Amino acid sequence: MPAVLKRVVVTVSAPARVQATSNTVLSAPTAGIVSGLRVVPGETVRPGQTIAHLTGPMVLTERARLAADLKSAQIRVSATTQAAAIEQQKFDEQLSTRDAIARAHAELDTARQLLVAAQAAAGSYTSLVEIGTSEPGVVTGVNAADGQYVSTGQALVTVASSRGLHVVTNLYGSDAASVTTGMKGVFLQEGTGAPVDVSVQRTSWSVIAPGQLEVWLDTAPGHSLISGTVGTVSLTASDGKRLAVPSAALILDGGIWWALVRDKGGNHRRRVIPGPSEGGWTSIRQGLAPGERVVTQDAYLLFHQDFATRYQQAD
Template sequence: MERLTPRQRRARGRRAVSALAAALMLAGVPLRACAGAEPYVAAHEQSVPQTLRAYGQVEPIATVPLRTVDAGTLSGLRIVAGSAVKAGEVLARIAGPRMRALLIAREQQLQAARAHESAAGKALAIELHQFDAQLSTRQALDAARAEQASAHAAVRTAEAALHEARSQQTVRAPAAGSILSVQAANGEQLGAGQAIATLQPAGRLWVRAAVYGADAARLRVGMTGRFKPSGEGAAMAVKVAAISPALAADGGTRIGLLPTAPKPPSWWVNGRWGSLVLEGPAQRMVLVPTQALILDRGHWWVLVHTPAGDKPRAVVPGPAQGWWTAIASGLSAGQQVVATDAFLDYHRGIARHYTPPD
């Protein structure tokens, strides 16, 4: 008598069971008929939380292009990509013949306005002296006062114009933040309105993600969820702040999410990728054992037990909860589904269509 080790006995037993199962399937016999366990399970309804999953990236909500106001030559540029700047900080200067000509013209306008103001003030003083001596009329005095007020306003306007021209010589940071890119260099001739750098304002980041298919219809502003960065870093609570009204070129719906915490973690930087899970309202759905689902040619099926036998039924699976899977459509609560060897039973007629190889 042949002596076998315990491992050899287990291997021989598995081969015998596999051979029997294959023979029964080819013969068209449901394998669950050989099992003592109850093969059917009643689908039951339960409240299932709805979740949406997507990938997202931390991006600036908006960037600020730093532009020249007037044409000139760039000089004194002290920033590079990644430089941290403060609000009002001087980043570069604009010089050149055109800028000098503008400053000279504004200074001359201011000098002329001041000379006019001085003359109008002297004329007003003369009119007041003559009016006191009853050598002038009230109408002439009022006209001198109006001329002096107009000359004073012209001086203020010329001073503001000169201040504006001088401010055009410098490019300042409108807000605190970081420089994303620099598009010009010292000595370059710039036109009016030309961008020299792009600023990312501090603290103005959010998560940009895309949701596809039927999940996009469940998106709502104010939905909450968690964003988990790739690699190391704890997940952070976020909420949907904006939903794009139009589809993107790839068919997705773009959304923007803001952090709910007052102080984001250290990994919250521009360009960080991660996974996003959004929590939607709970929905009543039918649950069946996951092993009852059958995938055939790109569609999902279950075998429903009826008085006339087990009939295949097309279903649309929803989210899974452990060993159970929710059914979005195609099945009602209380219906009996095959839960034991459903896949083999579904394909038990394969023997009639089987052609042995040559």
């Protein structure tokens, strides 16, 4: 049969899951004892929700120190304010100088700056010992327990964001080679009957698992996803007509694909590079020209009919 131009539709199906681009890890900003940690994996959290507090001797000591610094700064502002007022009154009575008034106001400005810094430090530490979420999401991991002592930077809770969700699947072999950015398909969530339209946003080869292609897909406008759900994704591509031959004409020998091309001189071996297949036809990326005739019946037998001439039997 001749090699012909034929539209070959590529369909790739694989298990998929819904996940965010990155998870949020809530860590302990300072050392302390975890208090009020009640969330469990699978629980939904809202923006601004307090997940836990940090308590313990270290936290109490730091709170006391910051409170003392704040009280000292307030007293200093009060004293310098009174001193500046007294100096102004003395100047009005011609008992002081402009330099003295300037020094009094400079000390007042310094005291006010110290007060602002002390207030900021106290407020910042209060926010540090309150562990909260900034985005809505679902708890995927809890790495600490209520009453546990944690060190600075230790992970407490992992939250998968409910924003920026994608459908993610892993592909291998010829399926991975046929996927391109922009390829469209559908995602069918497990337990539902309504497929969601998706398209390939980006792909990346795994460093940990050689040969694994991770595919990230976006949903069409108007569709919503739920983090953590699983299902099946099916991708379909048809980029016009390709040169194709019946799949029975292809022979795999020594890890290389061949075809027997027939002309007036008989059958000749031709190395080819096959592409996607559909319905008994396989596209040919390289090795054949339109109209060239290939053997489709008993191709393997004819390809190996001179086997004995190429190998010598052992003594």
